[in-house]
Amino acid sequence: MTTQELNGAGVIVRALTDLGVEIVFGYPGGAVLPLYDALFAQSKIKHILVRHEQAAVHAAEGYARSTGKPGVVLVTSGPGATNAVTGITDAMMDSIPLVVLTGQVPTHLIGTDAFQECDTVGITRHCSKHNYLVKDIAKLGDTIHEAFYVATSGRPGPVVVDLPKDIQVAKARYVRPGAPSHKTYKPQVKGDLAAIEAAVEMLAAAERPILYTGGGIINSGPGASVLLRELQRLTGAPVTSTLMGLGCFPATSPAFLGMLGMHGTYEANMAMHGADLMLCLGARFDDRVTGRLDAFSPGSRKIHVDIDRSSINKTVRVDLGIVGDVGHVLEDMIKVWKARGHRAGNLRPWWAKIDHWRQRDSLGFAQTGSEILPQYAIRRLWEATHARNPIITTEVGQHQMWAAQHFGFEDPNKWLTSGGLGTMGYGLPAAIGAQLGNPGALVIDIAGEASIQMNIQELGTASQYRLPVKVFILNNEYMGMVRQWQELNHGGRYSESYSEALPDFVKLAEAYGWTGLRIETADQLDDGIAAMLAADGPVMVDCRVAKLANCFPMIPSGAAHTDMVLHGDETVGEKDEDAAALV
Amino acid sequence: MRPALSSPHTLSILVDNEAGVLARIVGLFAGRGYNIESLTVADVSDDHLVSRITVVTSGPPAVIEQIMAQLDRLVPVHRVRDLTALGPHVEREMALVKVAGVGDKRVEALRLADIFRARPVDTTTRSFVFEVSGSTEKVDSFIALMREVGLVEVARTGVVAIARGPEAV
Ligand SMILES: Cc1ncc(C[n+]2csc(CCOP(=O)(O)OP(=O)(O)O)c2C)c(N)n1
Ligand SMILES: [Mg+2]
Numbered sequence: 001m002t003t004q005e006l007n008g009a010g011v012i013v014r015a016l017t018d019l020g021v022e023i024v025f026g027y028p029g030g031a032v033l034p035l036y037d038a039l040f041a042q043s044k045i046k047h048i049l050v051r052h053e054q055a056a057v058h059a060a061e062g063y064a065r066s067t068g069k070p071g072v073v074l075v076t077s078g079p080g081a082t083n084a085v086t087g088i089t090d091a092m093m094d095s096i097p098l099v100v101l102t103g104q105v106p107t108h109l110i111g112t113d114a115f116q117e118c119d120t121v122g123i124t125r126h127c128s129k130h131n132y133l134v135k136d137i138a139k140l141g142d143t144i145h146e147a148f149y150v151a152t153s154g155r156p157g158p159v160v161v162d163l164p165k166d167i168q169v170a171k172a173r174y175v176r177p178g179a180p181s182h183k184t185y186k187p188q189v190k191g192d193l194a195a196i197e198a199a200v201e202m203l204a205a206a207e208r209p210i211l212y213t214g215g216g217i218i219n220s221g222p223g224a225s226v227l228l229r230e231l232q233r234l235t236g237a238p239v240t241s242t243l244m245g246l247g248c249f250p251a252t253s254p255a256f257l258g259m260l261g262m263h264g265t266y267e268a269n270m271a272m273h274g275a276d277l278m279l280c281l282g283a284r285f286d287d288r289v290t291g292r293l294d295a296f297s298p299g300s301r302k303i304h305v306d307i308d309r310s311s312i313n314k315t316v317r318v319d320l321g322i323v324g325d326v327g328h329v330l331e332d333m334i335k336v337w338k339a340r341g342h343r344a345g346n347l348r349p350w351w352a353k354i355d356h357w358r359q360r361d362s363l364g365f366a367q368t369g370s371e372i373l374p375q376y377a378i379r380r381l382w383e384a385t386h387a388r389n390p391i392i393t394t395e396v397g398q399h400q401m402w403a404a405q406h407f408g409f410e411d412p413n414k415w416l417t418s419g420g421l422g423t424m425g426y427g428l429p430a431a432i433g434a435q436l437g438n439p440g441a442l443v444i445d446i447a448g449e450a451s452i453q454m455n456i457q458e459l460g461t462a463s464q465y466r467l468p469v470k471v472f473i474l475n476n477e478y479m480g481m482v483r484q485w486q487e488l489n490h491g492g493r494y495s496e497s498y499s500e501a502l503p504d505f506v507k508l509a510e511a512y513g514w515t516g517l518r519i520e521t522a523d524q525l526d527d528g529i530a531a532m533l534a535a536d537g538p539v540m541v542d543c544r545v546a547k548l549a550n551c552f553p554m555i556p557s558g559a560a561h562t563d564m565v566l567h568g569d570e571t572v573g574e575k576d577e578d579a580a581a582l583v
Numbered sequence: 584m585r586p587a588l589s590s591p592h593t594l595s596i597l598v599d600n601e602a603g604v605l606a607r608i609v610g611l612f613a614g615r616g617y618n619i620e621s622l623t624v625a626d627v628s629d630d631h632l633v634s635r636i637t638v639v640t641s642g643p644p645a646v647i648e649q650i651m652a653q654l655d656r657l658v659p660v661h662r663v664r665d666l667t668a669l670g671p672h673v674e675r676e677m678a679l680v681k682v683a684g685v686g687d688k689r690v691e692a693l694r695l696a697d698i699f700r701a702r703p704v705d706t707t708t709r710s711f712v713f714e715v716s717g718s719t720e721k722v723d724s725f726i727a728l729m730r731e732v733g734l735v736e737v738a739r740t741g742v743v744a745i746a747r748g749p750e751a752v
Contacts, residue, residue: 121603126610130658133602150658184599185658310652313645 008140009038009168012101015144017044018176021072023063023436024048025056029076031103031116034168048436048465051457053080055429057087057158058418058455061096062430065416066391067437068221070097070152077103078116081162082123086423088158089127093420094244095219097156099147100128106166107135120162129157130185137170142177149180154187155308156219187307191324196332199279199303199320203333204342206277208300208350209237212260215244215419216282216306216326218412224327225249225412228281231330234337236344238354240268242283243404244419251408257354258363261289262555263401266362269553269561271354272297280304282326285316286420295560305329362553362566363405370521374399374474374545377525378406378446381472384529389414390442391434395427395451398480398551403446405551425454431469432462442470442533449475449542450499459512462538470532471540473505476547484550509540519543557582587643591620592667593674593744594651595752596636599659600626607657608636617642617650621676621719621741633661639719639742664752666744674744677716680726683709684733692732699725710735 006014012035016024025048028036039047050056053075060071071091075084081102091098105114121133130150132143143161151159203209211232217224225248232239232255239249240260249256258265260272272278278300283289285304290296293315302318304311305326312321322329367376378399392407393416394400400417409415416434418426427445435443445452452473462469482497509516515535519528519542532539554565598604605624612619621639640650647665654663666672680701682692685708692711696703701715715725719742726737746752 122606125603125607126614155656182658184661308656310649310656312652314649314652317645 006172006174007034007038007168008137008163008170008172009034011141011172011174012144012163012168013038013042013045014174015141016072017042019145019148020069021045024072024074025050025059025063025433026074027053027056027076027080029080029103029116031077031080031105031165032074032101032163032168034165035074035101035103035163047074048432048461050429050461052455053083054086054425055432055455055458055461057084057091057098057100058423058426058429059433059436059461060098061087061091061094061426062393062416062433063437064096064098064433065218065430066413066434068413069437070099070148071433073098073100075100075102076116077105077120078118081118081120085123085127086421088124088160090418090421090423090426091158092127092129094418095156095215096158097151098158099144099151100158100160102160102162103168104133104162104164107164108166110164120160124160128160129155131160131162133162133164134167135164137167137172140167140172141174145177145180146182149182150185153180154185188309188323189307189325189328191305191322191329191332193332195320195322196329197336199322200333200336200340200342202277202301202303202320203235203237203279204337204340204345206237207345207347208274208276209235209347210271210275210278211237211239212272212278212280212283213239213245213248214242214281214283217245217248220282220325220327222412224282224330227327227330227334231334231337234334234342234344236347237279238271238351240264240272242286242289242419243417245283246404246415247409247412250410252410259404261286262291262557263405263551263553264555265405266360266553266564266566267354267357269555269564270357273561274353275300278302280306280318281330282306284311285314287315290316291555291563292558292560295562297561360566367522370523372519372522372525372543372545374402374476374549375406376522377474377543377545378402380525381444381446381529382407384526384533385442385444388442390444391416391431391438393417393427393430393434393443393445395445395447395454396422396424396481397448397451398476398484398549399446399448399474401481401551402474407446424451428452428455428458428469428471429461431471432458432467435462435467435469436465444470444472447471447473448480449473449477449502449505450479453503456508459509459514459538459540463513467538468536469538471538472532473540473542474545475502475505475542476545476549477502478547480549481551483548487550488556505540505542513537515539517541587645589641589643589646591639591641592647592665593672593742594638594640594654595664595666595744595746596638596654597661597752598634598636599661600628600632600634601659604634604659605636607659608638608654611653611657612638612640612650615653617646623741623743637741637743662752664746666746666752669746671747672744673747674718674742675716676719676722676740676742677714678722678726678737678739679704680713680715680729680737681735682711682713682729682733683735685709688732692729695725695728695732701725
């Protein structure tokens, strides 16, 4: 234990250093100047200056998701804090561990509508996992440590610490606290053994099992992905994954059915529907996954493993809930399976069915002519890069779904996307954060021409820190996902979904010191990708793709898994009121 | 599937007595669309570190289970118990009921108050303030009767509740 006389800002920096923080994403302002002064005086923590506070949070998310370490953000009061709210909400929805430090007006001015005052703890109360307003200098150091503990343990999430300016300048002592614990917050890590034994018996007895995996496996750490692979080997069961879980099971494995849900594969959704046993591992039965609830996997017994008790039985009633860290539960399941001498059952009839569904080739596409199909572009990008095990980020829209469908992931922590909140503008800052956390890695943001403009200012951040991130824009000149819904549900009335007045992305890239490239025809694609990969620094590629392509397969919102639309010609032009009301 | 029947549940929530904790609880109910029929909160430990919040809510069993799980994952929540599901417990509410009137009405108000064991805690020549406590139903019926003899206004505490027997929740 060490004690030392410092000011509050010094205490914060000492605490961050003790917590192993190497990078802080931030933007200065009046209410955090003492903290910036403390950062100036040291060299252990590197500060990354973004161009907008929302991007600081997404960059911290990208850093966290790709490294497994918590992301740290530092912003000023008022507009600094409100700009961060979208990112905080995004991290909340996707269970990303973050600590967001916000400046606040001095305590004696709180509540007076002081300059750049906003009620940060009030605003972030329901979009953060927890938040603090530090009013007592004696509690400052412990609060910072506690914030990291809460953010990273249990179901991870963003924690906000609001720091009035007088607290930052007050004299304080810093005592490094002992092992982290909390008097009321005690997440359950180990699953109940009797329940785990019951789960193993159910799995062993199943004739048509399916492993439905999600982002929880990635949050649990790389060990959980290894254990998942082992459980699959032991049971022979097929594996599907949510958008957030991609990479926890290798895409090239014959046991992998691809992503499930609204834009999932035919085989994944049909197998979910036809299964007699569903083992849900760290996923949460989101509406994008289940479709119409009363038609969701009607014949299966369901087991749900989740670290968050409130996820169990929230939307889908399950037969067996196991609260615990999915990595620990997998480990125990494997132990019990082996101890009881179970062997993989005869799943041949089940696999025969699955193979039959697979033959529909639901992700198939035919690239003919010179117009580039977006699916083809992603496939070629995968071909050219997968040997380098790249980190892929995305924006939100059709390109995101095409990337999820056509870019195969072999390992966890390589796929960073905004799943729960669906935040356009996530991908570029997330790529910046991922590149900082993985300096040697190839990091590519697969973007849409509309989304990329939502945090385009971050091109400057990448230039400043010489980060060789690549932005690969699938430019269809439309907010494609919006246009697709308008085509399918609103009679093809493309209200405000055309990307008018686009910038010249090549010139824009060059204006920021990036390399800009344009790919216009299919025969330019491979060379263009090669040129992108050959360039040293950051590169932005404006890849012109088919303007009106739709993303299939698709389960229309609120429909059953069996009502999947495989191709555009099966769709109708207007929806009834109920269907039109769904998102 | 027939929707499961909705019924009232009394939840007892022990929380850290820190700034904003009530807002977290109330905001959770508002944000997720659960209803609050009654809510009380007060510091209940001698070191002022713990408060007990009693919430009466209603919903089918699955919704109540979800409410409990959601409450339980809030960081400053120590414990959540569904007193209704746990079985025997005592629920009480207190109301201050102001009645104004003269003559027969005034006599009748006093007589009814006596039957309900409501105590007059303030009197003028034209009014009473009664203090009545008991179950929600009892307080409801007292107020309904007072309406007929000159009810002016009511202030109610909302339900407080505690499990029977020697153990703490
Ligand atoms: C911040 C934000 N605003 C609005 C939306 C709604 N939205 C979802 S996809 C989309 C269009 C995205 O267009 P683009 O980036 O070009 O991707 P495409 O679908 O064309 O691949 C919109 C507007 C959103 N997800 N996020
Ligand atoms: Mg587009």
